[in-house]
Amino acid sequence: MATITTVGFDADDTLWHNERFFKMTEARFAELLADHAEQDHLAERLLEAERRNVGHYGFGIKGFMLSMIETALDVTGDRVPAEVVRGILDAGQEMLAHPIELLPHARDAIEALHGDYCLLLVTKGDLLDQERKLAQSGLGDLFDGIEIVSGKHPETYTRIFSDHGDGPDSGLMAGNSLASDVLPMIAAGGYGVYVPHGQIWALEEARPPTGEPRYHEIEDLGQLPGLVRDLK
Structure with a gap:
């Protein structure tokens, strides 16, 4: 790998x-x-x-x-x-x-990885609303690339991680949706890290890929920097 x-x-x-x-x-x-x-x-x-x-x-x-x-x-x-x-x-x-409320460890995790890795924000949804939320979050300057997409599919991650990095096989995607953030990234050849949130839209539900070596689950983003470095 x-x-x-x-x-x-x-x-x-x-x-x-x-x-x-x-x-x-x-x-x-x-x-x-x-x-x-x-x-x-x-x-x-x-x-x-x-x-x-x-x-x-x-x-x-x-x-x-x-x-x-x-x-x-x-x-x-x-x-x-x-x-x-x-x-x-x-x-x-x-x-x-509605004002943005950052989740625990979000900023700390990004700052811990910033400078050592190419950091991307990959989100789907309405362009204006996602831009508003990113601006309010104060995290925008920490990312090397920002992609607001209409959907998240294996080909989406292949394009994004190839455009901004060394391809999906050298990439990791972390998110709260198995269906959108984890499974398609693994299908593209990368690592998928599931960060459960507790509330999930029914259309985003999926089964975890048990036994898949590129799949990982963490309790919160505070564990992400350590995981990323351990996977080297």
Whole structure:
């Protein structure tokens, strides 16, 4: 196995909190439609809408807002009250304006690796929102490359780690999503490091690749610098 020269980081729920705000908004959505659908049924319908729409709207808050509006129309037979639509829009705009909350050890891990490795930020989602969050995080200057992509696939990592580094076989990607951060990076020939967050979007769930030598799991980013150096 090649020596690691390039380390990639996911952003949402790896460097800063994200999913908690979706869960809070989903609970608010359920309150808005409490007279029209049970909470569990509404959550199922919303997830179905998100699954249908992710290929059209991509990942992020704006697509989530549109899926909520579509779900509200569906469960009310196209008779959703205007105040419910307004409530959905208000909730989405609050999400887009919410300040960034860095996760423990995020800055320390990046600073510990900075200078010794080529550091990349690889995140998917809405371009403007991801740029906003990165700017607020204060971490942007620590990365040698920043990639905001529409999806994370093996070919995505092959391109990014080849453009910025020595190729994926000399790269490591750390993130909270097995489906997006770990499995496709391993498929590209690199290391995938799973950093559980505790809250995960249902569409990001996947089984860990047990027995795969390039797969590692750590409790938090505080353990990442040591792992990276041990893998040399």
